[in-house]
Amino acid sequence: MTHTLHDRTETLRELLERQFQRHTDQLTELMVYSRQRDHGGHDPDTLRRMIEAARQGIADTAQALRRMAEGTYGNCEGCGGEIPTARLEILPSTPYCVPCQQRR
Numbered sequence: 600m601t602h603t604l605h606d607r608t609e610t611l612r613e614l615l616e617r618q619f620q621r622h623t624d625q626l627t628e629l630m631v632y633s634r635q636r637d638h639g640g641h642d643p644d645t646l647r648r649m650i651e652a653a654r655q656g657i658a659d660t661a662q663a664l665r666r667m668a669e670g671t672y673g674n675c676e677g678c679g680g681e682i683p684t685a686r687l688e689i690l691p692s693t694p695y696c697v698p699c700q701q702r703r
């Protein structure tokens with residue numbers, strides 16, 4: 600049995616909220632490291648990349664939550680088609696269907 604997006608919205612919202620929290624915690628921790636003399640034991644370039652990835656994660660997740668609030672969540676930003684629910688369950692913050700993602 601396949602679930603429709605409507606059935607899954609609450610679960611996906613929880614996933615997104617958890618993801619948002621996790622990226623925020625990560626960024627907070629990384630910012631603490633970046634102020635330490637030894638960068639928390641990380642190489643400065645690696646730390647910069649990790650901070651960038653955490654910021655990107657926060658931005659992507661926040662945008663997905665905004666799309667959910669606006670009722671456009673699950674529509675591909677590339678082709679306007681529906682993103683399969685199975686894909687959203689794996690990657691809840693993605694704004695693209697698989698073909699559009701691959702074209703980018």
Ligand SMILES: [Zn+2]
Nearest residue numbers: 675678696699
């Ligand atoms: Zn698409």
